[in-house]
Amino acid sequence: MIPYLFLFAYLLVLFASLWKLFQKAGKPAWAGFVPGYNLLVWLKITGKPWWWIFLFLVPGVNLLMFIIMNVNISIVLGERDFKEHVLMTFLPWWKVPQTVFATKNAYVGPIPPEKRQRGRLGQWGDAILFAVIVATVFRTFTFEAFTIPTPSMEKSLLVGDYLFVSKLSYGPRMPMTPLTFPFTHHTLPVVNKPSFVTWFSQPYRRLPGFGEPQRGDAVVFNFPEGDTVVTNFQNQSYYQLVRQYGRANVHNPRFSAPNVVDGQVRSTPMGGILVRPLDKRENYIKRCVAVAGDTVQVIDGVVHVNGQPEAFPEHAQYGYETSWKVQVNRSNLDRVEKMLKETYDIGLGDISEGKSGNGSLNVALTAEQVKKLEGNTLLGPLTRLVNPAGYAPSYATLPYFPNHPDYAWSEDNFGPLYIPKAGATVALDLKNLPLYQRAIDLYEGNDLEVRDGVILINGQAATSYTFKQNYYWLMGDNRHRSQDSRFWGFVPHDHVVGKAVLVWFTKDPYTGIRWKRLFTVVR
Numbered sequence: 001m002i003p004y005l006f007l008f009a010y011l012l013v014l015f016a017s018l019w020k021l022f023q024k025a026g027k028p029a030w031a032g033f034v035p036g037y038n039l040l041v042w043l044k045i046t047g048k049p050w051w052w053i054f055l056f057l058v059p060g061v062n063l064l065m066f067i068i069m070n071v072n073i074s075i076v077l078g079e080r081d082f083k084e085h086v087l088m089t090f091l092p093w094w095k096v097p098q099t100v101f102a103t104k105n106a107y108v109g110p111i112p113p114e115k116r117q118r119g120r121l122g123q124w125g126d127a128i129l130f131a132v133i134v135a136t137v138f139r140t141f142t143f144e145a146f147t148i149p150t151p152s153m154e155k156s157l158l159v160g161d162y163l164f165v166s167k168l169s170y171g172p173r174m175p176m177t178p179l180t181f182p183f184t185h186h187t188l189p190v191v192n193k194p195s196f197v198t199w200f201s202q203p204y205r206r207l208p209g210f211g212e213p214q215r216g217d218a219v220v221f222n223f224p225e226g227d228t229v230v231t232n233f234q235n236q237s238y239y240q241l242v243r244q245y246g247r248a249n250v251h252n253p254r255f256s257a258p259n260v261v262d263g264q265v266r267s268t269p270m271g272g273i274l275v276r277p278l279d280k281r282e283n284y285i286k287r288c289v290a291v292a293g294d295t296v297q298v299i300d301g302v303v304h305v306n307g308q309p310e311a312f313p314e315h316a317q318y319g320y321e322t323s324w325k326v327q328v329n330r331s332n333l334d335r336v337e338k339m340l341k342e343t344y345d346i347g348l349g350d351i352s353e354g355k356s357g358n359g360s361l362n363v364a365l366t367a368e369q370v371k372k373l374e375g376n377t378l379l380g381p382l383t384r385l386v387n388p389a390g391y392a393p394s395y396a397t398l399p400y401f402p403n404h405p406d407y408a409w410s411e412d413n414f415g416p417l418y419i420p421k422a423g424a425t426v427a428l429d430l431k432n433l434p435l436y437q438r439a440i441d442l443y444e445g446n447d448l449e450v451r452d453g454v455i456l457i458n459g460q461a462a463t464s465y466t467f468k469q470n471y472y473w474l475m476g477d478n479r480h481r482s483q484d485s486r487f488w489g490f491v492p493h494d495h496v497v498g499k500a501v502l503v504w505f506t507k508d509p510y511t512g513i514r515w516k517r518l519f520t521v522v523r
Helices: 002-015 020-023 028-035 037-045 051-059 061-076 083-091 092-100 120-141 238-245 333-346 367-372 434-441
Strands: 143-145 161-166 216-222 228-230 256-261 264-269 271-274 285-289 296-301 304-305 318-322 349-351 361-365 412-418 425-427 448-451 454-457 465-466 471-475 498-508
Touching: 002 092, 020 028, 020 037, 020 092, 028 037, 037 051, 051 061, 051 120, 051 228, 061 083, 061 092, 061 120, 083 092, 120 143, 143 498, 216 471, 228 238, 285 296, 285 304, 333 367, 349 454, 361 367
Parallel strands: none
Antiparallel strands: 143 161, 161 498, 216 285, 216 498, 228 271, 256 264, 285 471, 296 304, 296 412, 318 361, 349 361, 425 465, 448 454
16 A cells, blocks of 8 residues: 555656646646646657657556656756756655756756767666566567476477467456566576565456457466465465375475475475465466356366367377386486387376386377387387276375365366356355355455355355356366366466467477477467
8 A cells, every 4th residue: 555655646746747847848737737648748848759658558667667757857957967867766756846846947858869978888778778668568468488397288389399478369467566577477586586576566457359268279377276385386286285285284394295306206395385466376378178158077088068078189198008018227218218209209208107006107198199109119008097086196185176075076087067257147055165165265356254054255145156257277288297277276367368379499308499390380
């Protein structure tokens, strides 16, 4: 609240002073009181291009623009010392009216280009500042670059792919935490500290886009369960860690848990708890398999939407159980790895210990790879994994959404489940409440509790609920190696970032640049 008071006080002082500035510059005083037009006049008398007005529309950038324009008030009124510029930057509440209303300060106009004396450092500073502003506007409203760090979308999107994600497809979100270090998401490099401040924030707003997420789209979104994270396990669900290890252990920074680092299992301390605003949660990418109003069900690994089976994406993968036909050891590991990669496009990262143990393997494969492996000399017979309802990995407790004992689902046998739609009403009872509790309580900002067997929403007994926004069901194309909606539930519309549209660069960890994938359209 206090930051907003300072901001409103500054705007009040500024717009109470512009009329005097305009009068000194030979412009009509009334123009200082006309929103929008006063910015255009302000730009004109300070010698700035008219299109800068659009920069005032970008949260975060607009604060920087006001600082720049404050300094230009000093310049056009003849106060051009460094000290005056510093005061304009940090004390505009006092310095703007003091400068504008001083009788000694006549309008002298901006410094002519031929008389501007800027050192090399100043020139570089101007260039960097301009580049930061332009890049921030571009990535906020149009396209942003992302990278694929995990194999959850293999082989549709590969580890090492660099993507352009279109914000225009679904409408760009206005920044909710606008005061952030440029070109960082949530953490400063090296120092490993938050790159944003939360004391100045904006409500969720989204500009119009070309459409809504559709089935089959590769969607980038903020991880819904990423509101709370554990410092040393930021890519995992805090809530699942609590279910697995207990709240007391997770909140104990010294408690250590198994963690896979560079392919090796290590014991890692928890390291503390972080809370993040919506737009600073981890960015995930998955494929939209069901949209608001659909009913989704997974039967023996096949996704059904509204009772109809959905086509499996062309390059998507299932997990297969198999075993080595050959003895793999240090002496032949490089040869085996090379043959798997060059002949079958299988990396050692695609292979893990099988569910049945006893030397079995779990390999993620596409239908094309399964055909290629027929009669191979390295891997034995392949059996596609189909985890029955009620199955749970031995290391996890209630891993599948809604993470409740009444719903014994698995990643291959899941649902049916209705996906909430804005304006749609669902009947509520204690049986289906776990399915929609998080959406009603956290995503839609209600106070939900159960007291004496009665569901209370904002203190009122409720037997139904009408949703305020659309939700989506997103899954990884690598069906047995993806933490997706089957594990943590719905993706709210306000979490949607954009649509993956283009692979502009890609590099295989084993073989280098994938030349044929450069500048390919995401499908």
